[in-house]
Amino acid sequence: MKSSLLGSLAVAFTVACAPTDAGADGSAVKAGASAPASAPRQVKAARVEEVAWERTLRVTGELAEFESATLSTKVPGRVGAIAVDFGARVAKGAAIAEIDPRDYELRVAQAEAALAAARALLGLPADAETDVVDPAKTALVGKAQAELDDARRENRRLIELQQNGVSAQADLDKSRARLAQAESALQDARESVQNRSALVVQRRVELSIAKQQLADARILAPFDGVVASRQVGTGDFLAAGAAVARLVDDDPLRLRLELREADGSAVRLDQRVRVTLDGESAPLDARLVRLSPTIDSRTRTLTVEAELPNPNGHLRAGAFARAEIVVEPDARVLAVAPETLVSFAGLDKVFAVVDGRAQEKRVVVGRRDATRVEILSGLAAGDVVVLAPGGMQNGAAVEIVK
Numbered sequence: 196m197k198s199s200l201l202g203s204l205a206v207a208f209t210v211a212c213a214p215t216d217a218g219a220d221g222s223a224v225k226a227g228a229s230a231p232a233s234a235p236r237q238v239k240a241a242r243v244e245e246v247a248w249e250r251t252l253r254v255t256g257e258l259a260e261f262e263s264a265t266l267s268t269k270v271p272g273r274v275g276a277i278a279v280d281f282g283a284r285v286a287k288g289a290a291i292a293e294i295d296p297r298d299y300e301l302r303v304a305q306a307e308a309a310l311a312a313a314r315a316l317l318g319l320p321a322d323a324e325t326d327v328v329d330p331a332k333t334a335l336v337g338k339a340q341a342e343l344d345d346a347r348r349e350n351r352r353l354i355e356l357q358q359n360g361v362s363a364q365a366d367l368d369k370s371r372a373r374l375a376q377a378e379s380a381l382q383d384a385r386e387s388v389q390n391r392s393a394l395v396v397q398r399r400v401e402l403s404i405a406k407q408q409l410a411d412a413r414i415l416a417p418f419d420g421v422v423a424s425r426q427v428g429t430g431d432f433l434a435a436g437a438a439v440a441r442l443v444d445d446d447p448l449r450l451r452l453e454l455r456e457a458d459g460s461a462v463r464l465d466q467r468v469r470v471t472l473d474g475e476s477a478p479l480d481a482r483l484v485r486l487s488p489t490i491d492s493r494t495r496t497l498t499v500e501a502e503l504p505n506p507n508g509h510l511r512a513g514a515f516a517r518a519e520i521v522v523e524p525d526a527r528v529l530a531v532a533p534e535t536l537v538s539f540a541g542l543d544k545v546f547a548v549v550d551g552r553a554q555e556k557r558v559v560v561g562r563r564d565a566t567r568v569e570i571l572s573g574l575a576a577g578d579v580v581v582l583a584p585g586g587m588q589n590g591a592a593v594e595i596v597k
Contacts (some may be wrong), residue, residue: 235592243578246530250523256452260443260512267438269411274431283422291414292439299409306402313395326395330388339384343377350374420444447502459497461522468501471517530567535580546581555589
């Protein structure tokens with residue numbers, strides 16, 4: 196009986212001394228009992244979707260004038276007048292400047308007088324519209340022809356007399372010599388007419404040159420444009436070829452862009468280009484109109500050009516431009532909301548919901564904007580990802596709420 200009592204006390208002591216834990220409601224829980232599982236974290240989630248998102252190339256470049264020319268004088272002389280100044284807008288054919296024309300007017304008069312003298316030697320009337328003349332109708336050839344005809348008649352007469360025994364041989368020999376001289380004189384007359392005709396042509400050309408030099412004394416605009424700079428003043432003496440002004444055509448403007456060699460295969464003529472310029476409230480639309488056929492061997496870049504209309508002249512050549520070339524307007528990509536991403540040390544990840552638990556997935560992202568991020572790899576269409584997963588652990592239990 197004594198030993199049974201001692202056994203009962205030992206069991207009671209063991210139970211009384213066993214450690215206890217407080218339960219969730221404050222009641223004691225014995226050690227070794229399993230604790231209740233923690234409640235899953237309530238999260239918002241979104242599904243990974245394939246969306247339409249045009250593919251573009253972002254590049255920078257600058258605006259350039261469509262055409263430019265340094266206007267120079269073709270003839271030497273003193274500047275008599277300047278019709279325009281820096282910034283002036285001119286039309287094609289408008290006068291820019293003029294060399295004093297007096298010397299060239301005198302050269303024209305001199306050439307006209309020389310031409311008139313050459314025509315007179317040829318026997319052309321002053322009011323004749325052509326310089327062509329029939330050599331047989333000229334006085335020089337006509338006189339030589341008459342002398343030749345007379346020498347032939349005289350020679351035939353002496354031959355008949357000599358045959359009849361009336362004329363001496365000496366008279367016939369003289370007649371033959373005169374005939375040969377007359378034939379030679381006719382040939383000389385014809386050659387002289389040809390030379391005088393050639394002289395008329397020469398004088399005509401000299402007159403044309405003199406008139407052209409007089410016309411060249413006026414420097415005219417070769418196209419519609421704006422005077423970008425003026426390089427001479429009234430009274431300056433200029434040699435032939437001296438620069439007078441620089442003219443630029445600024446409507447349209449060229450948008451010149453430099454692409455990386457790797458991006459060159461993606462561009463095509465007529466692709467859309469969105470252009471952003473400082474000072475412009477909205478992007479401007481353009482189209483690719485020119486592609487360089489070669490890659491620059493020094494910079495490994497490809498030059499392309501678009502055109503921007505500039506009817507009001509408010510855009511300026513030389514301005515810096517940012518552009519987006521739309522290379523694939525109908526592209527479809529995987530995209531998620533920006534708040535799904537967790538970025539650390541250059542790595543991006545998301546938490547996908549798989550069987551009620553958060554599963555960490557590393558992703559490679561592409562383009563971003565205010566509402567979406569392109570996913571290049573790491574997710575598939577239809578995956579469910581956690582929004583705002585701050586502090587979330589891999590494998591944590593989650594419950595999706597609306």
